[in-house]
Amino acid sequence: MTRRPRPHQPMRPAWLCRNCAAPWPCSAAQLHLATEFYGHSIALAFYLAATMQDAIDDLYSLGLRPDPRALHARFLGWLSLTRRPRRADLR
Template identity: 90%
Template sequence: MSRRPRPHQPMRPAWLCRNCAAPWPCSPAQLHLATEFYGHSIALAFYLAANLQDAVDDLYALGVRPDPRALHARFLGWLTLTRRPHRSELR
């Protein structure tokens, strides 16, 4: 019987990956999120921004002063929100 791979989910309050212990969202989590939210990049950005805020709150509660630039790069910096072409541009 084959085992299902463990998902790359955040472990709070440290915000490390439960599977690989890398800072979340790790590369496998990014790939999964990009696939799950395919075609809905704005929803993905909102989801990650909400997680970013939760991470800031959790880290402050732990007594850690998080680096805002590093957290922004980690949670949102990997996104490429491309402009979708207008229908008239497709003709």
């Protein structure tokens, strides 16, 4: 029997990937999210901003002092790579 691959979901409150233990969203999670939200980049940005806020809250509850710039780069910094060009940009 073939085993289904485990999804790359966040493990809270540490915000590490349950599958590969990399900081979430790992590259596999980013690919999955970009595919799932294809054509809806604003919705993806809202989702990731909300999860970033959850991560900040969780990390503070662990007694840590998260770096907002690092978390922004981790959660939202890769979004420009998923943007599709507008029609006007293609001309």
